[in-house]
Amino acid sequence: MTRVEVDLDICQGHGVCEMEAPEVFKAHRDHVKLLQTEIDEAAREDVERAVTYCPTAALRLVEE
Ligand code: SF4
Numbered sequence: 287m288t289r290v291e292v293d294l295d296i297c298q299g300h301g302v303c304e305m306e307a308p309e310v311f312k313a314h315r316d317h318v319k320l321l322q323t324e325i326d327e328a329a330r331e332d333v334e335r336a337v338t339y340c341p342t343a344a345l346r347l348v349e350e
Contacts, residue, residue: 289350298316299318306336310336333347
């Protein structure tokens with residue numbers, strides 16, 4: 287299973303992740319909310335782009 291984690295201490299809520307994967311991320315003021323933490327194959331490419339393009343590197347994928 288693949289999970290996505292966000293470090294809310296460094297997330298600044300810019301919402302790049304929401305643009306890449308709106309089914310998973312919802313930017314809210316100064317931080318992001320995760321709409322789901324378990325990432326299925328359908329969302330995986332979008333989430334990988336969000337991880338890559340997050341300007342503060344607040345996101346990471348965890349394989350379990
Ligand atoms: S792109 Fe990064 S900094 Fe911006 S809201 Fe998403 S997780 Fe936070």
